Amino acid sequence: YYDVLIVGAGHAGAQAAIALRQFGFEGSVAMIGDEKDPPYERPPLSKEYFAGDKSFDRILIRPAAFWAERKIDMLLGRRVKHVDPSARFVTVGNEEIGYGKLIWATGGSPRMLTCNGADASNVHAVRRRDDVDAMMAKLDQIKHVTIIGGGYIGLEAAAVLTKLGKQVVLLEALDRVLARVAGEELSRFYEAEHRAHGVDLRTGAKMDCIEVKDGRATAVLMADGGRIETDMVIVGIGIVPETGPLIAAGAAGGNGVDVDEYCRTSLPDIYAVGDCAAHANSFARGAQIRLESVQNANDQAKTAVAHIMGKEEAYEAVPWFWSNQYDLKLQTVGLSIGHDQALLRGDPATRSFSVLYLKGGKLIALDCVNAVKDYVQGRAHVLSGAVLDQAQLADASVPLKEVGL
Numbered sequence: 001y002y003d004v005l006i007v008g009a010g011h012a013g014a015q016a017a018i019a020l021r022q023f024g025f026e027g028s029v030a031m032i033g034d035e036k037d038p039p040y041e042r043p044p045l046s047k048e049y050f051a052g053d054k055s056f057d058r059i060l061i062r063p064a065a066f067w068a069e070r071k072i073d074m075l076l077g078r079r080v081k082h083v084d085p086s087a088r089f090v091t092v093g094n095e096e097i098g099y100g101k102l103i104w105a106t107g108g109s110p111r112m113l114t115c116n117g118a119d120a121s122n123v124h125a126v127r128r129r130d131d132v133d134a135m136m137a138k139l140d141q142i143k144h145v146t147i148i149g150g151g152y153i154g155l156e157a158a159a160v161l162t163k164l165g166k167q168v169v170l171l172e173a174l175d176r177v178l179a180r181v182a183g184e185e186l187s188r189f190y191e192a193e194h195r196a197h198g199v200d201l202r203t204g205a206k207m208d209c210i211e212v213k214d215g216r217a218t219a220v221l222m223a224d225g226g227r228i229e230t231d232m233v234i235v236g237i238g239i240v241p242e243t244g245p246l247i248a249a250g251a252a253g254g255n256g257v258d259v260d261e262y263c264r265t266s267l268p269d270i271y272a273v274g275d276c277a278a279h280a281n282s283f284a285r286g287a288q289i290r291l292e293s294v295q296n297a298n299d300q301a302k303t304a305v306a307h308i309m310g311k312e313e314a315y316e317a318v319p320w321f322w323s324n325q326y327d328l329k330l331q332t333v334g335l336s337i338g339h340d341q342a343l344l345r346g347d348p349a350t351r352s353f354s355v356l357y358l359k360g361g362k363l364i365a366l367d368c369v370n371a372v373k374d375y376v377q378g379r380a381h382v383l384s385g386a387v388l389d390q391a392q393l394a395d396a397s398v399p400l401k402e403v404g405l
């Protein structure tokens with residue numbers, strides 16, 4: 001039995017455990033995680049870790065000794081299969097572990113292809129350390145990599161692999177990369193950058209299946225009859241939230257587990273945080289969404305812990321995110337979903353600019369490329385919700401903090 005039991009030892013689970021002790025919680029705490037490693041940062045898996053620029057030790061969220069020092073029991077390499085919300089226990093293998101409060105922080109599993117050849121030994125996802133270690137172990141022997149999916153993970157992987165001298169083909173089924181998360185201006189910029197770095201980036205590219213020989217993918221076959229010879233396939237087409245046991249136990253949810261503003265699920269004393277938690281986000285104008293970001297994982301974890309400790313502090317953190325590709329540092333703040341206008345600030349040709357997203361004249365989000373000042377100063381405007389002077393917003397010579405109404 002634990003007073004607080006955390007399921008999932010990723011970003012959100014780790015932050016929940018850290019926050020409990022930071023806020024002075026003295027009860028028993030344990031974290032159950034199905035990976036073998038203590039909590040580590042996931043963003044470097046498609047960036048510095050994959051590139052070989054950072055060792056695994058350097059991406060640990062806390063040094064390995066931290067957890068025991070804080071009296072946080074780590075039950076690693078173990079997966080929760082079942083939750084009993086009335087008797088208040090979870091099942092791990094044959095063992096039942098009781099809880100006072102349960103924090104569900106299980107993230108998501110990579111969505112995989114369903115076509116023929118999807119299970120070949122050299123078809124990889126990029127979600128866990130093991131996924132990336134498996135790829136890194138083979139990189140020496142390969143030249144051609146095909147990446148399926150032009151989201152952040154696919155693009156970051158393309159940048160790393162190109163730098164490592166691999167020939168990369170990136171296939172995006174829609175008519176532009178980053179279509180789900182960014183405006184067209186940003187998509188076109190990144191497409192051009194990748195092509196300039198030698199990536200064979202194809203949009204509107206519909207694959208049919210993977211050709212396999214002796215258990216290994218040898219080519220990606222396209223719907224239009226095209227054929228791309230390959231030594232490795234990387235699939236970056238999103239995640240499926242890991243909610244099975246909670247939904248089976250009766251929690252409300254669909255795409256993720258539904259939570260309220262304190263990260264409570266519909267089941268008593270069970271909270272959900274991070275990538276798996278669907279919540280009404282005020283920066284998405286109240287839409288029920290899941291956010292897949294370190295910011296959201298950390299801030300929701302703190303909200304749940306505060307609530308467990310008797311403080312009702314509704315979750316309303318400003319969403320932010322980053323992505324590193326080549327020498328380009330993208331920082332985003334706010335959520336551009338539902339924008340009705342996009343303004344370009346600065347010249348993409350200088351490789352330092354921002355795209356500003358407006359709705360009803362209000363600045364709701366920014367994508368800032370090598371433009372840290374815009375990112376920092378734009379944040380206040382996203383929070384204030386004021387209608388701003390558009391000519392000034394689009395004028396890069398006027399600092400954003402000086403833009404008036």
Ligand code: FAD
Nearest residue numbers: 008010011012034042043079080106107274275292293294
């Ligand atoms: P996770 O970190 O995925 O942790 C969940 C853990 O729970 C996992 O270890 C999982 O194995 C475990 N688990 C699942 N089910 C069970 C079960 N039943 N029993 C026990 N354990 C279970 N975000 C950014 O903000 N910026 C970035 O640049 C960025 N880059 C990224 C790059 C990559 C390659 C990836 C994969 C993600 C990136 N993200 C980035 C997203 C960010 O990493 C996630 O939003 C964050 O990890 C979410 O934290 P989480 O705790 O909800 O889930």
